[in-house]
Amino acid sequence: MSEWSHFDSNGRPIMVDIGDKPPTPRSAIAEGWVDLPEAVYDAIKRGAVSKGDPAAVAEIGGIMGAKRTSELIPLCHGIRLDNVSVRCEIPDGERSLRIVCEASAREPTGVEMEALTGVSVAALVFYDMCKGIDKRMVIRDVRLLKKTGGKSDTWGG
């Protein structure tokens, strides 16, 4: 059962012991999408010229969510993040919001979960901001794009 980093040989849940690893620079980039029904899309496009911006609230919520990753994910280490950025935008020609979260730290463990959590919480916040217009939004394709640092060093990208 050694393929499972989070179970011991008896199948009990475990954290990964990082006590023999030095802190090294780590980064991760994750993305996700929120498909927008027409009414939501139109409202956002109209709103873009005024001050109320659901994407800005989602970005703040995503950053705050990424900082709480170790509270949400039972076996995640609490670490000091050097940076988290969350960007939400509708790419030209799309009817979907693209969310990208980058996280970085100098720690003995990676920041993939922080990046993925930042994307997921931003998506939920965005959903909440717009659900009064149309609840048929769909959060999709939340995934890790790239990570650097650690044993496997660079992955993806």
Place this chain on the structure above:
Amino acid sequence: MSEWSHFDSNGRPIMVDIGDKPPTPRSAIAEGWVDLPEAVYDAIKRGAVSKGDPAAVAEIGGIMGAKRTSELIPLCHGIRLDNVSVRCEIPDGERSLRIVCEASAREPTGVEMEALTGVSVAALVFYDMCKGIDKRMVIRDVRLLKKTGGKSDTWGG
């Protein structure tokens, strides 16, 4: 700008005032999927006969996440949930994990965000449990299936 429940007429972020609404029974069901690379799928299928079960950890994490919805979503009300259930399983013939979260409460506001948060956090926990095997999992199609109660009463389903 009245189409936005979470912005006032000047575009400033607001909660929805529920002070004139009585508590009524509310429920919501949300689902989401996690696509599993072959190595993860195989490991889970093998693991299903032993005690270590990433789906059980994800279910617990999802329930705990749903209870924290109002901390994660800036403009969400904190409410007393009557029940949250999270179920994670690989349907026959699928190479993906299906996550379903049902939430219910007797409150003046709906529980859609709780159901969606339960799904999203369960998906993240599941990702964390399996990421040592293959990081190419994709969380997809997180959406509301149905809600009951409140002004719009039944939606979806």
Place this chain on the structure above:
Amino acid sequence: MSEWSHFDSNGRPIMVDIGDKPPTPRSAIAEGWVDLPEAVYDAIKRGAVSKGDPAAVAEIGGIMGAKRTSELIPLCHGIRLDNVSVRCEIPDGERSLRIVCEASAREPTGVEMEALTGVSVAALVFYDMCKGIDKRMVIRDVRLLKKTGGKSDTWGG
């Protein structure tokens, strides 16, 4: 020592037992000010025409802070808030930001602490947003303006 609601006759800390009080409508309004050094004031005035708005971030932070009042204040009850609003603006002719927080609930206990916490956290968030420009901001005159409901019913206003 009966004048102290939060100490018993031996001086030990206690919550106020609200078990014999029915839930009734409660509201509270609190305000506070942040004095702005010239550089901060000028930057905000210039920024008001672009999208980045420290006041909007402070408003969101204040709402989220008000929701966490019972975690911050040791002897406060956790309640369900019907609404929290936080407004930050520089009144005409002032060199200070005015923060107003209104909270309301239908509970057996008042929401004064929630309103005051919303103001205080919003002020701290605003400070954080602007401290790169000048750290000499001063948070002042945080106080309760008015409350309604409960034994003493209306106070202030």
Place this chain on the structure above:
Amino acid sequence: MSEWSHFDSNGRPIMVDIGDKPPTPRSAIAEGWVDLPEAVYDAIKRGAVSKGDPAAVAEIGGIMGAKRTSELIPLCHGIRLDNVSVRCEIPDGERSLRIVCEASAREPTGVEMEALTGVSVAALVFYDMCKGIDKRMVIRDVRLLKKTGGKSDTWGG
């Protein structure tokens, strides 16, 4: 718009990336005052000879609040504090409580927000402890007195 450390060039909220800064010793001292109506002042003076001490509860609450700074302030980094102290006392000849919070850490970012948060939360806790006597307390003049360490090194003091 480079004067804003917490907005990018498009006005979107950002954390400050501290990834290229080494940890160095940081400290900050903040203060604040709570003006006491006569009934509160008298009750505290009388209480000072017994065990119930609202200032002691406020000190504990302030320390706990300072430890939660990164949860309350959206764009603040979570760090490991080496020390937080909060002292609440009525200086001779004053009718106001003075709160002083000192925070220190060896981190790549300053601890000003932790010191200010410690003061603000202690003030709120003190208010809560005494509000049964008279609600007309006013929290005023919360400000940074001094900081050391970091790019600007010593400030104030």
Place this chain on the structure above:
Amino acid sequence: MSEWSHFDSNGRPIMVDIGDKPPTPRSAIAEGWVDLPEAVYDAIKRGAVSKGDPAAVAEIGGIMGAKRTSELIPLCHGIRLDNVSVRCEIPDGERSLRIVCEASAREPTGVEMEALTGVSVAALVFYDMCKGIDKRMVIRDVRLLKKTGGKSDTWGG
């Protein structure tokens, strides 16, 4: 497997659905003990005449802990507590601290876990306050003394 309220028939973790239960008055009393090595006992007895009181800090910590029960216990409902009291004292003739926590609420579910959590967190806080003197303290006999309300109504006592 119906004897398990927190597992379904397939052994998956579940909350108890309280959606068909009305709120009714609930209370619970729990106790626990901390055995004190001689050096700790003596220091407390000496300290009792001065202001620093580890029992008062433990009482505050226990109340705050009880309020967070639903965050700590995965399958516990978040509820509004009407009251929590924690009392820590060394009974005459004992060399142990006795901790008693009473919790009450008007909710569709009991408050046993809140009372037990209040005792356990108070015991941990007390341990922390005194561990610089002697670490050989033992927390023992944490148990429910009595509960009232709910289906089984009065239990114990």
Place this chain on the structure above:
Amino acid sequence: MSEWSHFDSNGRPIMVDIGDKPPTPRSAIAEGWVDLPEAVYDAIKRGAVSKGDPAAVAEIGGIMGAKRTSELIPLCHGIRLDNVSVRCEIPDGERSLRIVCEASAREPTGVEMEALTGVSVAALVFYDMCKGIDKRMVIRDVRLLKKTGGKSDTWGG
């Protein structure tokens, strides 16, 4: 009063300033027991052959609880844990659950409180999982078994 690490010379609560201590490897092991009434014992023994396992839920809860130690214990430092493990099992011949928590970190302060908190929260979670069967469980003998690192280096064991 110098014997108290958490009070100053005036008896006010203080954290221990760790600013002049380098991070060094620290570990701690704590244990505790939960006495099981016959009905609980029998149900667990029967359940051991199916998937629902209260001990596994308790282990996850204990790990999550240990990560929150600095939120629960007012004067504890927040640190980065390298590892936390919690093991719950009924030793052969016993009618009690034994809980062991090991914590480790490279920090300027010890991890005794984290280990003790892990045990206590796991015990509470286990109690919650089984309380539908019989509430007469007793949590006992929660204590530190061993610590390494720091000024006093190895203790116990």
